[in-house]
Each structure stands twice: as structure tokens, then as C-alpha cells.
Amino acid sequence: MTNYKTADLDLKCIRSDEILPKTISSETLLGRGKQMFITHDGHTYQLRITKLGKLILTK
Structure with a gap:
């Protein structure tokens, strides 16, 4: 027997x-x-720290 109330609460x-x-x-x-480098959905992205200490994510 499935407890639907528990399943609904989990969702x-x-x-x-x-x-x-x-x-x-x-x-x-x-x-x-x-x-x-980060791969996502078949594409590769570069996450890097700039000379000024900022983060940049590029494709």
C-alpha cells in the first residue's frame, strides 16, 4: 500500500x-x-580569477 500523504509531503x-x-x-x-573548466550540457566553460581578483565564467 502506498502512502500518498508521505509522498506529497516529500515533494x-x-x-x-x-x-x-x-x-x-x-x-x-x-x-x-x-x-x-566546467562542462554543462555538452559545452565547456572556463571559470577563472582575473588580475583584479574577480571571477569570470566564459564559454
């Missing part, structure tokens, strides 16, 4: 506005490096 929790996006430091992502 509400998954879609809840209270679930925040993950936060991660650039140092954790990049380590000692100044750039990394």
Missing part, C-alpha cells in the same frame, strides 16, 4: 523555497589554481 519539501542553493568558496573550487 513539497523538495520544491520548498526554504531549500537554499549550495554555497562554496572560490578557494575550495579552484584550489591554488587560477582557473578551471
Whole structure:
């Protein structure tokens, strides 16, 4: 027997506005490096730190 009330509650929790996006430091992502490549949907992106210390994501 399936408990539909429990399933409905689980879906509400998954879609809840209270679930925040993950936060991660650039140092954790990049380590000692100044750039990394990220693949998404068949495309490669470059995340890098500029000379002024800003982050830039380019395709």
C-alpha cells in the first residue's frame, strides 16, 4: 500500500523555497589554481580569477 500523504509531503519539501542553493568558496573550487573548466550540457566553460581578483565564467 502506498502512502500518498508521505509522498506529497516529500515533494513539497523538495520544491520548498526554504531549500537554499549550495554555497562554496572560490578557494575550495579552484584550489591554488587560477582557473578551471566546467562542462554543462555538452559545452565547456572556463571559470577563472582575473588580475583584479574577480571571477569570470566564459564559454
